[in-house]
Amino acid sequence: MKHDFSLILEKASRAPKSLDEEELAALLACGDGSEEEKALFEAAYKIKVFQVERNISVRGLIEAGNICQKDCYYCGIRKSNSSVERYSLSKEKIVALAKQAKDIGFASIVIQSGEIESGKHTDFIEEVLREIAPLELGVTLSLGEQSCETLRRWREAGAARYLLRIETSNKKLYSKLHPSDHSWERRVEVLKDLGDLGYQVGTGVMIGLPGQTLNDLARDILFFGSCDADMIGMGPWIPHKDAPLKGEFDKFHALKLGLKMIAATRLYLHDINIAASTALEALAANGRALGILAGANVIMPNITDEQYKKAYNLYDGKPGVCESALAARNLLDKKLGEIGEKILYAQRGDSLHYAKKSCCNK
Ligand code: 5AD
Numbered sequence: 001m002k003h004d005f006s007l008i009l010e011k012a013s014r015a016p017k018s019l020d021e022e023e024l025a026a027l028l029a030c031g032d033g034s035e036e037e038k039a040l041f042e043a044a045y046k047i048k049v050f051q052v053e054r055n056i057s058v059r060g061l062i063e064a065g066n067i068c069q070k071d072c073y074y075c076g077i078r079k080s081n082s083s084v085e086r087y088s089l090s091k092e093k094i095v096a097l098a099k100q101a102k103d104i105g106f107a108s109i110v111i112q113s114g115e116i117e118s119g120k121h122t123d124f125i126e127e128v129l130r131e132i133a134p135l136e137l138g139v140t141l142s143l144g145e146q147s148c149e150t151l152r153r154w155r156e157a158g159a160a161r162y163l164l165r166i167e168t169s170n171k172k173l174y175s176k177l178h179p180s181d182h183s184w185e186r187r188v189e190v191l192k193d194l195g196d197l198g199y200q201v202g203t204g205v206m207i208g209l210p211g212q213t214l215n216d217l218a219r220d221i222l223f224f225g226s227c228d229a230d231m232i233g234m235g236p237w238i239p240h241k242d243a244p245l246k247g248e249f250d251k252f253h254a255l256k257l258g259l260k261m262i263a264a265t266r267l268y269l270h271d272i273n274i275a276a277s278t279a280l281e282a283l284a285a286n287g288r289a290l291g292i293l294a295g296a297n298v299i300m301p302n303i304t305d306e307q308y309k310k311a312y313n314l315y316d317g318k319p320g321v322c323e324s325a326l327a328a329r330n331l332l333d334k335k336l337g338e339i340g341e342k343i344l345y346a347q348r349g350d351s352l353h354y355a356k357k358s359c360c361n362k
Pocket of ligand 1: 074075076165167205206235236237238239240279314315316
């Protein structure tokens with residue numbers, strides 16, 4: 001192993017935020033299957049274990065609807081994909097899924113859907129939140145860009161966390177991946193609003209996008225730090241047959257780069273929550289377990305009914321489309337048990353980073 005590589009790992013392990021762009025890019029540049037890569041994953045996993053021991057936080061993911069006003073060039077549920085059967089779950093259904101999550105020991109849920117900005121949608125989500133409030137779940141929303149007022153109402157109605165991926169911190173690359181009326185600046189503004197409103201803020205990127213460099217990815221990690229993210233959800237870009245974005249794609253390399261990004265992010269930001277994304281599982285049967293061993297500490301099993309899961313197809317080869325919530329849970333226990341990790345049932349698993357911030361601000 002190169003001397004420099006070990007030194008970077010040592011420096012990163014001693015203190016958070018100690019690496020610069022070039023050092024982060026050097027970590028990401030290690031060869032697939034190399035000694036350096038092994039050392040990178042081990043160093044990141046060591047920090048994960050130091051922070052949260054061999055425990056995994058879990059959130060039941062509810063895909064509440066696939067109607068979307070956005071037209072992102074990479075996404076399978078983009079507005080102009082007419083081959084998608086569109087659905088939106090009723091309030092009763094979402095509430096029932098939330099109860100089910102609680103019953104099987106998940107103390108947190110994520111409500112995700114395509115992006116809709118309308119008064120009716122704001123009211124709908126607010127009602128859902130008020131109805132599930134007595135369950136005392138940790139609720140994350142992942143509903144795209146919204147006005148500050150809408151986000152304030154949802155926060156008051158019980159949402160504690162919000163996920164909004166920046167997709168890429170490179171503005172120029174962003175503009176190639178989206179139509180011209182999709183604004184990178186607005187996304188950054190919404191992330192700022194979320195922090196100001198007291199949400200635990202989650203962001204993230206797609207990894208391995210056509211035209212994206214390792215330095216772009218290194219700057220993505222610096223971006224996570226500069227927006228003081230509490231949680232990161234990121235995963236490899238996977239082409240979708242109906243989406244216009246095409247480019248080179250190698251499953252093995254995409255998986256490896258996704259894992260290296262998790263590891264480098266853990267080495268840069270020690271105490272945040274990092275999800276092992278479902279996209280990893282689309283690339284390898286044990287993709288999420290590999291994500292944990294590279295430093296992730298959160299898993300979000302999908303608890304939406306089978307019929308809807310199939311319609312929520314962001315990328316090709318989405319896994320687990322026939323699991324029931326309980327089957328998903330049992331499979332997870334087994335897969336995590338095999339790597340000596342266990343799910344923290346009945347615990348919300350809030351971001352340690354957020355807890356420290358809140359404590360310091362008192
Ligand atoms: N490959 C990987 N991730 C994708 N997403 C959308 N389309 C794809 C794709 N083709 C991700 C985006 C979005 C999240 C909900 O799904 O990052 O923010």
